[in-house]
Amino acid sequence: MLRVVVHTRGSDATITATPSDGYVFLGWYKEDNGGDHVRVSGDERYTFTVSEDRTLIARFAPESTQPPDIPITDVTIAGADNRNLTVGQTLQLTANISPANATNQAVIWTSSNASVATVSDTGQVTAVSVGTAVITVRTQDGDFTASVTITVTAPLGGNDGGQTGGNNNVIGGDGTAGGGGATGGRVGTQPPTGETVQVPAETPPADVPAIPPTPAQFPFTDVALTAWYYRYVRTVWENALFQGTAQNIFSPQLSMTRAMFAQALANLEGADTEAFTTSSFNDVSTNAWYFGAVEWAVQEGFIYGVGNGNFAPNAPITREQMAVMLYRYAEIRDIELRYTPATEFIDQASISAWAVDGVRSIQGAGIVIGRPDGGFHPQETATRSEVSAIFARFLDVTQ
Numbered sequence: 001m002l003r004v005v006v007h008t009r010g011s012d013a014t015i016t017a018t019p020s021d022g023y024v025f026l027g028w029y030k031e032d033n034g035g036d037h038v039r040v041s042g043d044e045r046y047t048f049t050v051s052e053d054r055t056l057i058a059r060f061a062p063e064s065t066q067p068p069d070i071p072i073t074d075v076t077i078a079g080a081d082n083r084n085l086t087v088g089q090t091l092q093l094t095a096n097i098s099p100a101n102a103t104n105q106a107v108i109w110t111s112s113n114a115s116v117a118t119v120s121d122t123g124q125v126t127a128v129s130v131g132t133a134v135i136t137v138r139t140q141d142g143d144f145t146a147s148v149t150i151t152v153t154a155p156l157g158g159n160d161g162g163q164t165g166g167n168n169n170v171i172g173g174d175g176t177a178g179g180g181g182a183t184g185g186r187v188g189t190q191p192p193t194g195e196t197v198q199v200p201a202e203t204p205p206a207d208v209p210a211i212p213p214t215p216a217q218f219p220f221t222d223v224a225l226t227a228w229y230y231r232y233v234r235t236v237w238e239n240a241l242f243q244g245t246a247q248n249i250f251s252p253q254l255s256m257t258r259a260m261f262a263q264a265l266a267n268l269e270g271a272d273t274e275a276f277t278t279s280s281f282n283d284v285s286t287n288a289w290y291f292g293a294v295e296w297a298v299q300e301g302f303i304y305g306v307g308n309g310n311f312a313p314n315a316p317i318t319r320e321q322m323a324v325m326l327y328r329y330a331e332i333r334d335i336e337l338r339y340t341p342a343t344e345f346i347d348q349a350s351i352s353a354w355a356v357d358g359v360r361s362i363q364g365a366g367i368v369i370g371r372p373d374g375g376f377h378p379q380e381t382a383t384r385s386e387v388s389a390i391f392a393r394f395l396d397v398t399q
Helices: 230-238 258-269 291-299 319-332 353-364 384-398
Strands: 012-016 023-031 037-041 045-049 056-062 074-078 084-086 090-092 094-098 107-111 117-119 124-127 131-139 145-153 179-183 187-190
Touching (some): 037 045, 074 145, 084 124, 094 131, 107 117, 117 131, 124 145, 230 384, 258 291, 258 319, 319 353, 319 384
Parallel strands (some): 084 145
Antiparallel strands (some): 012 045, 023 037, 107 131, 117 124, 179 187
16 A cells, blocks of 8 residues: 655654554665665654655564463483493483473583583483593573583593594584674674474485585584585585584584574675664564674564564574575575476475465575475474575575
């Protein structure tokens, strides 16, 4: 609907946007000389001084309905009765979240000394060499931690040669996983946390050549050279789109959150995210590592809020959401995605109506391939390895 309002030059004009039921107001936008839409106000009631003829556009988006979050109050570690291991032994640890029905139960495991004992995304400790290591679990919600000390000894009748030298290459967070403050708009000062989701891996096309055997300087010990996502993780790391979640850890099966995806888009564009000083959302602090990226992504129209003045930065994104967000980025930035008709996913009918066009375009461009069973699994959570794959393929088809 187009509304024309006439005011004399130099007078004040006030315009009001009223969202319909089920929609939220995103902001008032104007068209600049290059044809891009730039947000001029986030207030529904906007007052300005008339200096020239101008067209202002009110943008709205469907409002998400989400149940209230149940916060975490504590975390403990179970399965640590035996903290003395010999080289080669494993120990399964479990994070016990309180309350048990907390909304965001994402955690990340880290080892203080991976040369002595490593820990997987699922909490399995492997004794590597003689020494001690502190295994820590950290919650994404509330930043609660619990730790146990593991002592590793040599097997009877043998010697493992002593403690091997560690890799001191500390990888800073990239906002796609990170916590605490941020420096340079991209590097988090505190490792993030997230949820490990065990899902079938998205498989590359049959004509993808073998992985190069030389992982020169590649820092992530939890990304095997034989993993299907190795080439994609390496690509996004080399292009500074993603880095690690902890020292030498990428966490490929960690859930991708809305904040992480916003930062990855900002890194993709090389956006200046430090110019923002105020937050548009109740749940996004100006001190959060993702603050600037979220403000930038929302103001550019790539990602929307979830309603009631919230962004839900720690909510994991689904696979259909990741496709639509990247499609929206390409569309707004006028990036051509060459479309080749592709075989429909076996679960095509389960893709949400609002996501069908985006998923079809991204699939047709070869950016999304699907799971080995021929399905897309649109409502399942997207992992860091899967999102790495779509960003790497996006680079391939647009460069």
